[in-house]
Amino acid sequence: MxxxxxxxxxxxxxxxxxxxxxxxxxxxxxxxxxxxxxxxxxxxxxxxxxxxxxxxxxxxxxxxxxxxxxxxxxxxxxxxxxxxxxxxxxxxxxxxxxxxxxxxxxxxxxxxxxxTWHSREAAEVDAARDWLATRRIDAVRIRWKEDIRHWHPGQDWILAAGGFGVFDPGINALSIATRILPEPLTVLSATLSVPANRTSPIAARIAMRSGDAAVDADFDFLQTGEQSWDIEVDTDAGLLRLTHGGSRIALPGEPAAAGTNEEYPRLYRRLADLIRSGGSDVDLDPIQLVADAFLVAERRSVEAFDF
Structure with missing residues (x-):
């Protein structure tokens, strides 16, 4: 071809x-x-x-x-x-x-x-979606915590207006959640922690719902040591844990599994398929959730941040 x-x-x-x-x-x-x-x-x-x-x-x-x-x-x-x-x-x-x-x-x-939403292409995201499709969802906990100085060294734009702040990585978690949960997500409330010398948040908490399930998201850009990119889902069949950004999964009664991550190769294969078939793929659910969080959020001024 x-x-x-x-x-x-x-x-x-x-x-x-x-x-x-x-x-x-x-x-x-x-x-x-x-x-x-x-x-x-x-x-x-x-x-x-x-x-x-x-x-x-x-x-x-x-x-x-x-x-x-x-x-x-x-x-x-x-x-x-x-x-x-x-x-x-x-x-x-x-x-x-x-x-x-x-x-x-x-x-x-x-x-x-x-x-594109590259985190949706992580190795075990599809497996999580398929397993959850037939389960009752009782509660969801999202913990997305990383070190801005390590992953975005000197990138001042990310904490400026339009840079998304902690939602730059946090939107990855939301892109996974909107892919794996059977019911749509809606934002109830949010708290944004904004450094005194910046415009965009360096940490955030969001309360959401998916069907009847409460969804709690905790985003932090100041995590040192071990980084956390984890989603836990309580279901009627037990706990699903999707960790390491979606590359590892633990299901009730089964050994943990870790697939090979090919996020960006999968994205480019998808792009080629879309071009050859004359289609487009524009899913705006993750960015809409971020926009909704900004709309309803309580903003808190926190200590100034410098790289």
Whole structure:
């Protein structure tokens, strides 16, 4: 099958750690150009902007966008207006309305739009979804706690307006929860802890419901030592534990299982399938939950934070 020529935009940590290796190993894509103000990929044609990249390489059929959400809308519009297929790193945009607008524009242009949630592709997420499908859900506990200084060193944008703060990793947990729970999630209340010198939260608690089940989410960006990316679900058949970001699962009466993580290779296989079938995939449930949390939240000022 003919390979798809793709450009990669935003050569930062996530692009280098995940997108570049996934594309290098892909049977579906050829990475032929990049666009970034600060980064380059060895051996790949590099440009300073999307417009320059597309002008220089008109054979590009698809673009993968890995820049921060703030300001991404205009970049995405440039791609869609040029008639190229588009893949968005999570979160897809700075606001829900931006993502909705992009979906409509992509449909009108007749191109694929894929708003990705990489944590949904973790090894044991599908197994958790399938097991929970026939169980009564009694309660859900989400604990997503990591060290911002380790995972986002010096990335001031993440705590600025539009950067999502602790919801940048927290939205990964919400993307898994909305995939595995049989009933939709709704936000009841939230508490956001915002450093005195920042705009976005460094910690958050959210109370939600899924059907009749209470869902408690605890997000923390100041976790040192062991990192926690865990979801526990109490059911009528016992406790399900999905840990290590969805890569390990423990079911009642069964030995724990850990699959091989192929989050980004799976995303690019999905993108190839969408392009070849003429479809799109734009699920906005996780970002809508974040928006709802901001709407109802009590905000608390906490100690200033510096990297």
């Amino acid at each position: 003919e390979r798809i020529r793709i450009g990669l935009v935003g050569i930062g940590k996530i692009a280098r750690d995940q997108h570049v290796p996934a594309l290098a190993a892909s049977d579906d894509f050829d990475l032929i150009a990049t666009a970034s103000r600060h980064g380059r990929v060895d051996g790949i044609d590099g440009h300073d902007s999307i417009e320059a990249m597309l002008a220089a390489r008109p054979e590009i059929e698809a673009v993968s966008l890995c820049t921060p959400p703030e300001g991404r809308f205009d970049q995405a519009m440039s791609v869609l207006r040029a008639g190229r297929h588009l893949m968005l790193e999570k979160p897809p945009s700075a606001t829900v309305s931006e993502a909705q607008a992009l979906a409509k524009i992509a449909e009108k242009a007749g191109v694929t739009l894929f708003a």
